[in-house]
Amino acid sequence: MRNRRKSKRGGKAVARYQDQQNELIASLLKPMQEHTEDARIEEEGHRIPVKIAIYASMAANFGLCVLQLYAAISAASLSLLATGIDSLFDVGSNVVLFYLHRKAKKLDINKWPVGGARIENIGNIVYGFLMGAVNLVVMVESVRDIVTHSSSSDTNTFHLPSIIAVGAALGVKILLFFYCLSLRKSNSQVHVLWEDHRNDIFLNGFGVLMSAGGSKLRWWLDPTGALIIGVGILLTWGRTVYREFELLAGKSAPNEFLKLLTYNAMTFNEDIEKVDTVRAYHSGSLYFVEIDIVMKSDTPLWKAHDASQLLQDRIENLPGVERAFVHVDHEFTHTPEHRKAI
Numbered sequence: 001m002r003n004r005r006k007s008k009r010g011g012k013a014v015a016r017y018q019d020q021q022n023e024l025i026a027s028l029l030k031p032m033q034e035h036t037e038d039a040r041i042e043e044e045g046h047r048i049p050v051k052i053a054i055y056a057s058m059a060a061n062f063g064l065c066v067l068q069l070y071a072a073i074s075a076a077s078l079s080l081l082a083t084g085i086d087s088l089f090d091v092g093s094n095v096v097l098f099y100l101h102r103k104a105k106k107l108d109i110n111k112w113p114v115g116g117a118r119i120e121n122i123g124n125i126v127y128g129f130l131m132g133a134v135n136l137v138v139m140v141e142s143v144r145d146i147v148t149h150s151s152s153s154d155t156n157t158f159h160l161p162s163i164i165a166v167g168a169a170l171g172v173k174i175l176l177f178f179y180c181l182s183l184r185k186s187n188s189q190v191h192v193l194w195e196d197h198r199n200d201i202f203l204n205g206f207g208v209l210m211s212a213g214g215s216k217l218r219w220w221l222d223p224t225g226a227l228i229i230g231v232g233i234l235l236t237w238g239r240t241v242y243r244e245f246e247l248l249a250g251k252s253a254p255n256e257f258l259k260l261l262t263y264n265a266m267t268f269n270e271d272i273e274k275v276d277t278v279r280a281y282h283s284g285s286l287y288f289v290e291i292d293i294v295m296k297s298d299t300p301l302w303k304a305h306d307a308s309q310l311l312q313d314r315i316e317n318l319p320g321v322e323r324a325f326v327h328v329d330h331e332f333t334h335t336p337e338h339r340k341a342i
Contacts, residue, residue, distance in 0.1 A: 032264050036317040053180050057193045058094045064169040065091045071162035078226035082138050083207035089131050096123055118284035121244045128241040132234050139230035142223040170204040173197050199236055253280035253287050265291050269307045276332045286322035289315050297330035304328045
């Protein structure tokens with residue numbers, strides 16, 4: 001199908017769809033305990049590499065922050081200043097995320113009954129707005145420099161040590177990017193760091209080019225580069241903040257996960273006759289799950305309770321699930337639960 005000459009693109013699409021269906025079937029047929037065990041084994045295997053990624057990124061970002069600020073100040077380059085400010089905020093972001101991640105695990109359950117999974121999302125949102133505010137200042141200065149520039153020279157002063165410093169930072173970021181690439185799906189912190197390294201590769205590379213261009217070609221390339229970098233950082237953090245708002249607002253889980261929940265709930269116990277409602281939605285980075293199951297009206301209370309409790313426990317052990325709620329009913333013709341009448 002992939003290699004058919006006629007409608008080759010259509011053949012690839014059909015083959016890709018069939019591969020996805022096969023993966024879905026394999027996932028549905030796998031018991032929930034196996035999903036949980038696979039996640040535990042993966043987490044255990046990635047524990048040390050994840051720690052290395054987190055601590056190496058923090059140490060590298062601190063050293064690179066010093067290098068890039070030196071480069072920006074020495075060269076008096078707005079493009080390098082924009083990358084230096086981004087590097088400075090990277091250090092702060094790493095420290096804040098690390099602190100919030102540890103804090104979320106140690107919250108008092110009496111004060112915070114549902115845990116602290118959403119603290120990291122709130123921290124990312126606050127940090128995103130701070131990052132945007134600082135970059136707006138750089139953008140304003142860039143526009144002011146372009147408008148009020150009065151130097152007779154067509155170029156700025158070329159400062160080789162600054163270019164070398166930012167080039168070294170770019171090389172380190174590339175190494176960290178490839179190291180975090182394979183670990184990004186195993187830990188939310190590493191995923192954020194991977195995105196940060198990916199963005200910094202483009203920003204630092206572009207900053208070096210525009211700073212050098214302002215020194216060798218035309219002076220306006222440097223402030224223009226700073227303006228473009230500022231816009232890029234604003235858009236990147238704006239996308240991050242929007243995504244975090246989606247998670248806090250209760251965005252639905254992927255359709256594949258809903259299918260997994262529905263199939264496993266339906267086949268979990270022979271006394272379950274129907275699955276009335278299945279909902280899974282974000283509450284921060286993790287999911288809240290709501291399932292309504294239907295049993296016969298003469299089912300003993302102890303049996304209904306034990307079956308629903310065991311199903312709830314199994315679902316809460318699935319990777320990515322924070323809490324699960326299983327409701328038992330004896331019919332399915334009523335209005336869906338937790339729906340306000342209009």
